[in-house]
Amino acid sequence: MAAIKTVNLTKSYNNQIVLKDLNLTIKKGEVYGFIGKNGAGKTTTINLILSLITKDSGDIFINDSEVKYIDQQYKTKIGYVPDVPVFPGYMRAKDYLKFTSEIFDMKKEEVNQRIEEVLEFVDLPNSKKKISSYSRGMKQRLAIAQALLHDPEILIMDEPTSALDPIGRNDVMNMIYKLKGSKTIFYSTHILDDIERVCDRIGILDDGVLLFESNMADIQEQFYSNNIYIETENDPSTVMKKITSNNLINDVKIDHNGIICKLNGDIDSNTLIKKLIELDEKIVEYKKVKTSLEDIFIKLTNEKAS
């Protein structure tokens, strides 16, 4: 069953299309990373799912039920964390969470305990401080707390780490990691390191078009570049010369203290290391170069641009 599904979802502002025929399927229980540059249409997609804005065409489904713009009940299944959460400054965290619990018709006798639980989960002290005095990071924690309060099936997070410092970012990522498996998480970001750590599947959005969608394992396989990093006791230029003059590999470049060779199929990594030893090279480091999501993202968006 799809937790979130969009079919040919299209939205434009002032006759400019910002989202074009978007077809997304987020399976129940998975963490889906929604990647895109600023202005790619990520927030627009989330706003459409939450009926914060009206669509031009297309359909949205939550747990296989079609979302009607005026219907609000489907939102009981969703927790939402915005990129820049804004709360009434005159309230305390507990006041806001109580208000949230009332909106979601939570049982009164369970509310206090649940508030304590979520505040503990996000590591936010239940203090008497007004929200107006909270730091950016504390507001983000509160945003996660209010999104989790009613124990939603689906958590939609719109760039929750974009404005946080490295520690705050790490904390938020740890929270998402802890939630992994218990909820469907739709997570939009342009910070690719975060995605690699927590996501099961990703979709890359560019100029309102879904360029690519795959799971993390397939991505590594599909985009694995067969690049090997080799560092020997010799100068990298000498090693490079040896490899090319012996016609082992032609595609070689110097990288830091070593070289990166692109295996072309004529020679495998075992043969290459044997040949290097035969050539009297003392190997210091020999490893596969992992393709980062950033490389994939740049490759895909560049391909589209060209």
Place this chain on the structure above:
Amino acid sequence: MKKLLKYDFYYLQKTSKFIIFPVLLVLLAIMSPLTARYLNEILAFTLEGTGIVIDLGIPTVFESYSQYIGNLYELYLYVIIFVAIGMFINDKTKGLLPLIISKPISRTKYILSKFISLNVLILISLFVGYFVFDYYTFFLFDEIDMLGMFYVTLLYFVYIIYVTSIALFSATHTKSYILSVVTTLGIMLLIGALKLWQVGILKYIPGYLINNMIELLMDIADTKVIIYNVLLTLGISSVFIILSILKFRKQDI
């Protein structure tokens, strides 16, 4: 709706509006009869040494009524306009709306809750002011038309519904506080200008409520005219409220 009303009343309480509205009215309710009663003395004190003598005659209870109604229409009305627009537009301009509307909240109920909570607070404040005014007026003038003032308070509240409905309309149709204030005052001015044509239905536009208040206190009011006046005012208010709801329901947040 109950949950939203609770939230809006909490807002009114925490932002001191729960205190400001009745306290301001109590001040006006005390100041109006006092000013009316001692206007001659105030003028004599102010003009002392200038040789100018102004005698307004013995003040009557009607001076107290007109002073109070005048204050309601000038000072208090503007406070209501500024506060109402702030309350209706703040969630939008301060970025609170996405988090609110992302929850299972009906947009119609959201907007109605704000409108109702503010007007309930104003109504309560008006009655606090009504009792204080009646007491002070009786204390200073030895007479008071309590029933007349009760109707005046209700008529003024009808006018407030009209004004806050325009404020709601402006707040939903514009993107800034200042623009909303200007739009509200502009609409009020435009509808008020219709008073120039005293024909047909225009004889019952909201601007005539003040005339009817005074006529009520002077015991020369025509009940039929007052009813038409109230009905038309509430009708216009309903149109503004419906237009606000229709706009907000389809508005991109």
